[in-house]
Amino acid sequence: MDTPLPTATIQLSGRLDAQTVPVLWTDALNTLARNPGAPMVFEASGIAYCDGAGLAMLLDLRRRPRAAGAEVRIQNLPAAVQTLLDQFKIADYAAITPPAAVPQKLPEQVGRISFSIWQDLLAMVAFTGESTAAFARLLIRPAAVRWRTVLILAEQAGVDAVPIVALLSWLLGVILAFQSAMPMKVFGAELYVANLLGLSILRELGPLMTAIILAGRTGAAFAAEIGTMKVNEEVDALTTMGLDPVRFLVLPRLLAAVAVTPLLVVFSDLISLAGGAMVMAALDIPATTFVNQIINSVQIKDFLSGLFKSVVFALLIAGTGCLRGLQTRTGASSVGRATTSAVVTSITWIVIADGLFAVIFYHLGI
């Protein structure tokens, strides 16, 4: 046992490149592992070419911890390769695993998440304040707003959204009418589908459907556009030119959204009811009967409350989109996160607001 094991010599020759090295590397490490107590010599005079992967292997063979007297030696390395290898210090490569992230305990995670939600709420309050202030200044000096931008944005958010709003609203009207007509027909009450449709679409589904489309289409676009401007330092440029980003970027978007959303909701209501009318016509209830039934069952306040809600939804969607855009940090992935967050946050707010409206309207008797 005391006599040292004979030195093992391994021949390295030919090309050490990314194609040949993977197999060679594994073999060499296995050989080292099988002979833990023996000194190892790699005879390298036959190496014709050595690239970065080859160098990494040569470095790796020597950096592995070995028992005393069982060191790894690389001999007769061609001078050119030796020069390349000399650029690296083995000591620098003792451990290259990244510092492992310390896993957070549950209370810490809950605390951090709560704190970030709290911070986010504060940011939203501050943003609401800034936007309101900008809006107040607009009332004093309407010319300060770039109305041309508002019109362009209104076209993108409103007119361009007409096809998708029409498609979804029509589908909603058809499905709602058909699904409710089937059971009501059993009682001979299919005429009352008109009451159901009129009330649910005008009060709830029209505004809600439009708002969700707007959040996915326009809110996301606002966040992505402002976020990219933030990444490109365009927002910083505005600030240093003395132009308030809220007045310059946010206000036009809020105004455009508020201007077009109620119009889109009216459009959505009409298309939904038309879809319903189509189904009813197929069930032998003529359109005139359907329309009369709606007029008799629905009050103007139902329609107006839907419109009022849509204005609030518009502010929530456009505001959230702009806020998330302005909160973008650096890099392409940050823009993606801002856009995702804009959609998720605005839909959450839409649901909360809709619930609040239901309670408020109930108590006010609307």
Add this chain to the structure above:
Amino acid sequence: MTTADPIIIRVEEFTAGYDGNVLLNRLAFEVRRGEVFVILGGSGCGKSTLLKHMIGLYQPMAGRIRFGDDDIVQANDLTRQAILRRFGVMYQSGALFGSMSLLENVRLPLEEFTGLDDDARDLVALMKLDLVGLRPFAHHTPAEVSGGMQKRAGIARAMALDPEILFLDEPSAGLDPVTAAELDLLILRLARNLGMTFVIVTHELASIFAIASRVIMLDKRTKGIVAEGDPKQLRDHSDNPWVRQFFNRRTEAS
């Protein structure tokens, strides 16, 4: 580098431009192995356009760009992939992937194109970062390091697969003189130690005099090469007054 070194890139009858407007007309030049070859010229003369054609991002109106026997303009997908493997590119802003650490950026090509296992890839990538002096920053994201570091990381990523040729677009633009000089040293060291060929677009005079073994100078008036050769020779002995002005940093009036 001597004229005896083999030609590694040969550009012939190269014409390019945008929307039917010719920007570069019938260019011809070659790059030899081991050279630090610099493309220079005034703003808007088509330096970056030429570079983007050489790396196959754009299709020229006419001409050939040969890497050895293969023409990147006419190449089919397979040949094209083979040509792409022969060079690395550092883009003006680094073009690092922001969601990955510097190490992951350098490791990405190794993951895609080699059979190395995870530990081996990490080691190769870390050694590349070491070459550009960024080993201590391997686990930082690009946003956490300075602009000069991002450029150096861009070079490390371009070198990941040990290409024969490195294309650098404006390597010293936006860097302070000391950092720019460090980058010059790095380029010289890589050229000397690894025998790499560099094709560099720049108009930093200090950098050109420090590193270039040969330059070509483009001019937007002639849409072609107005000067070719050693930068110091051109500065002192060119018979073209505009070339002398450029190298001596003077305006026409002075």
